[in-house]
Amino acid sequence: MQIIDVNVSKPYKVFVGENLIENTANMIEDICNYKNVVIITDDIVETLYLDTLKKSFPQDKNIFSFTVKNGEQAKCADNLFAIWSFLAENHITRSxxxxxxxxxxxxxLTGFIASTYLRGxxxxxxxxxxLSxxxxxxxxxxxxxxxxxxxxxxxFYQPIAVICDINTLSTLxxxxxxxxxxxxxxxxxxxDKNLFELIKDIDDKNVLEKIITRCISIKAEVVCQDEFDTGLRMILNFGHTIGHAVEKYHNFTDYTHGQAVAIGMIHITKLSEKFNTTPIGTSDKIKALCEKCNLPTECDVPNDVLFDVCCVDKKNLNNVINLILLKDIGECYIQKLNHSEFKDFLNL
Ligand SMILES: NC(=O)c1ccc[n+]([C@@H]2O[C@H](COP(=O)([O-])OP(=O)(O)OC[C@H]3O[C@@H](n4cnc5c(N)ncnc54)[C@H](O)[C@@H]3O)[C@@H](O)[C@H]2O)c1
Known part of the structure; x- marks a missing residue:
């Protein structure tokens, strides 16, 4: 098992390994005291892992569970009210x-519930x-x-710990x-260039654990420097500006988020190669890896449409677009462009 420290204002650990769900109670024993447990899950995950998780807790605990229907629609206000009420009816407290x-x-959804019910x-x-x-x-x-x-x-509300049981990925x-x-x-x-190189071997379970651990360490490093998302955390949006435009152009139906991000990473890198800010050939390396991972690689959204969609993105401040570009594989920087510079970047 690997352990990653997330040193934010309220530090916590992320555990990565196999057969962890069945050991949940043991793993958090030294981390926090609690009386009752409320598990929130969805209808697909419930059938796969809820019983195993419930059984990991000592018999003297009351274990409640609330199941939402799987899918993005579950992140809605109706579920908030339903779950807040469920917690209150079962006399759940801050203990x-x-x-x-x-x-x-x-x-x-659960994080938001936990941050708001009884003020935390x-x-x-x-x-x-x-992805999660x-x-x-x-x-x-x-x-x-x-x-x-x-x-x-x-x-913004940090968990007491995160338990990543990589065995759960086998049912995806x-x-x-x-x-x-x-x-x-x-x-x-x-x-991380080494991580990039390692990804082609992800079918090997040991490599998978290594890759997941490294991704989480990177996220932790970035988040620790910018917990409340006012600067550096932006680099995690590489590929997302164009990816989001692709998702929107396709009415959020034809591509999943990760597929759109793949298209976005390749397209923005192609553009920045033309703009002479990224070495030629970088986008081809990303494309080859995305193809290996069964992700789409071609952007079918015209650049003028990309311009319009990107310019209205809620993340832009004072008409400045923050693009995340690569110096090379494994190294990025934030490029701020005003609308006219962004037009040039898109070759319009
Ligand atoms: N908070 C953040 O920092 C952050 C970052 C990125 C994305 N997100 C959010 O994450 C969400 C997407 O998460 P997701 O991609 O995990 O989607 P998801 O939670 O909808 O899960 C995708 C599907 O997989 C099923 N599933 C889950 N675990 C399974 C398993 N082990 N075996 C079989 N099926 C399983 C689910 O029931 C669901 O149908 C979006 O709402 C996005 O906004 C949040």
Whole structure:
């Protein structure tokens, strides 16, 4: 088992390894005291891992569970009210522990519930998708969606620990696994050339554990320097500006987030090669790795449409677009461009 320290304002550990869910109670024994446990999960993960998790707790604990329907729609206000009410009806207090068992959807929803109910109850993340293990469960961002947009309501609230049981990844569909690979490749591109090289061997379980551990360490390093997302954390958005435009152009239906990020990473790198800011051939290396991981690689969105969509992105401040570009594989920087410079960058 690997352990990564996340040294934010309220430090915690991330555990990565096999057969961890069945040992959950032992693993958090020295981390926190709690009376009752409330597990929040979705209907798919419930059938796969809920019983194992429940059995890991001592018999004198009351274990409650609340199951939402799987999918992005679960991050909604209706579920907030339903779960807050469930907690109140079962007399859950700040002496109890809330556990998120599932992918990023369950993690984001549970984190927001835990940060708001009684102004904050301890919570544990047990992420069960590749994306949630390498990305969403670490860093303390919680959120729900409202009709006006994704992740518009949320909080920064760190878990007491994160338990990444890599055995859970064996039940993921190929599509959901490769969706997470978009973010894995991103970490290699922005931070670690050796990680980038290692990714081609991900089918080996030992390598998989190594890769997940390294991705989490990178996320932890970045988050520790910018817990509240005011600067450096932006580098984690490599490929996301164009990726988001691709998702939007396709009405959030044709591509998953990770697929769109793959397209975004390749396209932005191609553009920055033309702009002479990235060595020629870098985008081809990313493309080859994305192809190996069954991710799409071609951007079918015209550059003028990309310009329009990127310029209205809620992340832009004072008409400045922050692009994350590569100096090389494993090294990135933030390039600020005003609208006219961004037009030049897009060759418009
Ligand atoms: N908080 C953050 O920092 C952060 C970062 C990135 C993404 N996110 C959020 O994460 C969410 C996406 O997360 P996701 O990709 O994990 O999606 P998800 O939670 O919807 O999971 C994808 C699907 O996989 C199923 N599933 C989960 N674990 C499984 C397993 N072990 N075996 C079989 N099926 C399993 C789920 O039931 C679901 O149908 C988005 O809402 C996004 O906004 C948050």
């Amino acid at each position: 109890d522990l809330i556990v998120a068992l599932g992918g990023g959807v369950v993690g984001d 109850v301890k919570y544990l993340q047990i992420p069960t998708t590749l 293990q390498v990305d969403s469960s670490v860093g303390g961002k919680t959120a729900i969606n409202i009709p006006q947009g994704k992740n518009l309501v949320g909080s 569909s190929d599509k959901i696994f490769s969706d997470g690979m978009g973010e894995v490749i991103k970490y290699g591109c922005i931070y």
